[in-house]
Amino acid sequence: MESKDLIHRLSEEELFKKYYPRLCDFALRYVQDEHLAEDLVQDAFVSFLENKHQVATDDNALKAFLYSCVKFACLNRLRHKKVKKRIEASMDANPVEDPKFLEAIVHAEIMGKIHEAINELPKGCYLIFKEGYLEGLSNQDLAKKLGISINTVKSQKQRGLMLLKRKYITGNLRSSSAAYI
CATH class of the missing domain: 1.10.10.10 (Winged helix-like DNA-binding domain superfamily/Winged helix DNA-binding domain)
Structure with missing residues (x-):
């Protein structure tokens, strides 16, 4: 059984390696673009590193933070894509x-x-x-x-x-x- 204090026990690189694949799979289900999913997960890790002192040190809090970051990044990207398509469609209309x-x-x-x-x-x-x-x-x-x-x-x-x-x-x-x- 894993210790609850992963942030202190594992290096940033080890945390990245542990969560990166599952977060990419999670993001891919939203955006359906592998490269975009990878970019969004990397951005989530950057956000984590910038706010690491504000995230609780147990494994569940870290997972919740990372999954939330990825989810909101995916939703924002999808919203942006939808707005962009609507603008392009209106510009294409005669x-x-x-x-x-x-x-x-x-x-x-x-x-x-x-x-x-x-x-x-x-x-x-x-x-x-x-x-x-x-x-x-x-x-x-x-x-x-x-x-x-x-x-x-x-x-x-x-x-x-x-x-x-x-x-x-x-x-x-x-x-x-x-x-x-």
């Missing part, structure tokens, strides 16, 4: 075939054209349109902020809408966005 991708492009282009069109509005219309529609201020808040009447705010909004509709109807907005479909 983005043009993804409806969300196309929708996002069309939306971004339309919003860009709308912003360009708003920026081309006369200054008064631009300010009221931007703060009223894009920033969500009410007509009353706009009138108060800009020191103008509510009717002026309403007429500037109507004027801005009319100018944007004219620009949209002429096809400037449609033809540019249609190129991305």
Whole structure:
């Protein structure tokens, strides 16, 4: 029967030789790659050597530490491999075939054209349109902020809408966005 104090009785090399084969077999059942299993077991032994003073000195504590290190290393590697495959699969997918991708492009282009069109509005219309529609201020808040009447705010909004509709109807907005479909 073995002594319970293997850490003190055996050298680091003897401990490695004793546990290496069984830990490799254990790791191989997880990762199914012999070289990777060997690397993970070696990493577990390095971890043991770095933390040897924190591990209890009996055989069971040493086994528990080494098996736990190997198990978590295997699980981390498998998780990493799974994430890597998912990323590679998403990169391999043709983005043009993804409806969300196309929708996002069309939306971004339309919003860009709308912003360009708003920026081309006369200054008064631009300010009221931007703060009223894009920033969500009410007509009353706009009138108060800009020191103008509510009717002026309403007429500037109507004027801005009319100018944007004219620009949209002429096809400037449609033809540019249609190129991305």
